[in-house]
Amino acid sequence: MADQVLDAKGLNCPLPILKAKKALKSLEGGQTLEIQSTDPGSVADFAAFCRTTGNKLVEQSDTDGVWTYLIQKAG
Amino acid sequence: MSSPDTNTMSIIVTKGSLDWAYPPFILGTTAAAMGLEVTMFFTFYGLNLLMKDLNLQVSSLGNPAMKMPMMGMHMGMPNIVSAIPGVDAAASKMMKNLMKKKGVAPIEDLRELAVEADVRMIACQMTMDMFEYGTEDMIEPLEIGGAATYIEVATQSHINLFI
Numbered sequence: 001m002a003d004q005v006l007d008a009k010g011l012n013c014p015l016p017i018l019k020a021k022k023a024l025k026s027l028e029g030g031q032t033l034e035i036q037s038t039d040p041g042s043v044a045d046f047a048a049f050c051r052t053t054g055n056k057l058v059e060q061s062d063t064d065g066v067w068t069y070l071i072q073k074a075g
Numbered sequence: 076m077s078s079p080d081t082n083t084m085s086i087i088v089t090k091g092s093l094d095w096a097y098p099p100f101i102l103g104t105t106a107a108a109m110g111l112e113v114t115m116f117f118t119f120y121g122l123n124l125l126m127k128d129l130n131l132q133v134s135s136l137g138n139p140a141m142k143m144p145m146m147g148m149h150m151g152m153p154n155i156v157s158a159i160p161g162v163d164a165a166a167s168k169m170m171k172n173l174m175k176k177k178g179v180a181p182i183e184d185l186r187e188l189a190v191e192a193d194v195r196m197i198a199c200q201m202t203m204d205m206f207e208y209g210t211e212d213m214i215e216p217l218e219i220g221g222a223a224t225y226i227e228v229a230t231q232s233h234i235n236l237f238i
């Protein structure tokens with residue numbers, strides 16, 4: 001189970017990334033954040049975000065137009 | 076706060092309409108979220124985006140690529156129609172409604188996120204004086220600077236954008 005869950009459904013670029021960044025700030029290194037998004041652009045964006053920031057994209061899935069990402073904070 | 080491997084980005088913001096407000100704020104906030112150090116330099120009509128009370132407008136006048144989704148199609152407006160008083164205000168309202176419907180963040184929110192993310196906001200002294208704008212109507216925190224201030228930032232930036 002993720003340490004924190006962020007519901008970003010209904011929000012479009014760049015809000016899912018910005019809110020994820022804000023949520024990650026409050027987590028310790030090694031903790032996980034689950035993000036739910038309805039933005040199809042978020043697929044490429046979260047991959048790029050993780051590559052650039054060093055946070056790990058542990059898991060990614062989608063059901064019925066809702067994408068769920070599990071990100072582990074670096075450090 | 077910045078290490079030798081921190082990427083830096085500067086954006087010169089020269090336009091102040093609703094449509095042109097999005098690229099600088101989306102790029103600036105996203106870059107900051109991805110660990111870059113961002114500076115935004117507002118000049119000419121970009122100063123419009125620094126006002127405390129935003130009432131951004133958009134016009135289809137001279138904007139041949141502007142076609143809005145309406146009645147199942149994309150429709151543009153003849154220039155002569157945009158010249159009629161009230162039409163630009165209506166078009167701006169329509170665009171804002173479309174944005175709300177589609178979950179697009181309002182500029183006020185993106186701007187607040189930029190400030191929260193420590194994006195450095197600089198207003199151009201010369202154009203502020205020219206248009207007779209005062210900082211009392213603008214957001215805080217705000218630095219005031221000139222071209223040399225921007226050039227110094229640019230020489231140290233990996234990415235420099237002119238929007």
